[in-house]
Amino acid sequence: xxxxxxLEFRDRIGRRLxxxxxxxxxxxxxxxxQMNANIGAPPWDVFHQGVAKQTEISIGRIIVxxxxxxxLLWIPLKxxxxxxxxxxxxxxxxxADIALEIIPEPNNMFIRIIMVVVGIVTxxxxxxxxxxxxxxxxxxxxxxxxLAKRGIPIRIGRTAxxxxxxxxxxxxxxxxxxxxxxxxxxxxxxxHFFLPRLAVSSGSARP
Numbered sequence: 001x002x003x004x005x006x007l008e009f010r011d012r013i014g015r016r017l018x019x020x021x022x023x024x025x026x027x028x029x030x031x032x033x034q035m036n037a038n039i040g041a042p043p044w045d046v047f048h049q050g051v052a053k054q055t056e057i058s059i060g061r062i063i064v065x066x067x068x069x070x071x072l073l074w075i076p077l078k079x080x081x082x083x084x085x086x087x088x089x090x091x092x093x094x095x096a097d098i099a100l101e102i103i104p105e106p107n108n109m110f111i112r113i114i115m116v117v118v119g120i121v122t123x124x125x126x127x128x129x130x131x132x133x134x135x136x137x138x139x140x141x142x143x144x145x146x147l148a149k150r151g152i153p154i155r156i157g158r159t160a161x162x163x164x165x166x167x168x169x170x171x172x173x174x175x176x177x178x179x180x181x182x183x184x185x186x187x188x189x190x191x192h193f194f195l196p197r198l199a200v201s202s203g204s205a206r207p
Contacts, residue, residue, distance in 0.1 A: 023129025040177025050172025060097030082136020
């Protein structure tokens with residue numbers, strides 16, 4: 001027979017895992033909405049689009065491959081992945097491939113703008129859920145925190161890396177537009193708003 005502490009532990013893990021999975025799915029749907037609006041992809045997805053165009057590999061698979069490639073960079077930084085890290089590297093790309101096929105690409109500019117706004121908010125909610133599940137940072141976030149431990153401020157490291165991948169993505173044919181900058185400047189404040197409201201409470205987040 002299982003004691004109350006064991007049941008509570010399983011309940012906490014179960015809730016955190018569901019939050020993580022739902023959050024990652026929402027993140028993938030959000031970036032897919034923005035990409036199919038065709039007025040500028042999020043910065044990292046400009047890179048994913050560009051590589052996909054040059055290789056004829058699906059964007060979702062490129063997202064997965066990029067995630068695991070970034071995890072290799074964790075090794076010299078001595079970062080340790082969690083369950084959420086691996087789920088992040090896998091799920092976003094898999095769901096994005098499905099969502100990109102399902103979500104329409106409208107011609108009406110008003111609808112495109114609505115898709116971008118809904119996409120950015122959806123990404124922020126998804127980010128709040130998966131980060132708030134406390135199961136480990138995503139490959140990109142972990143890279144930033146690893147660099148921070150080496151004395152590079154997160155804001156500098158993140159900006160340098162995102163500008164670099166954005167430029168590479170542009171060169172490779174990824175789509176940059178007004179929505180790219182709307183995402184870059186808008187998603188941070190929205191995550192700041194949603195994260196404390198969606199995070200697992202400290203009492204239920206203990207392993």
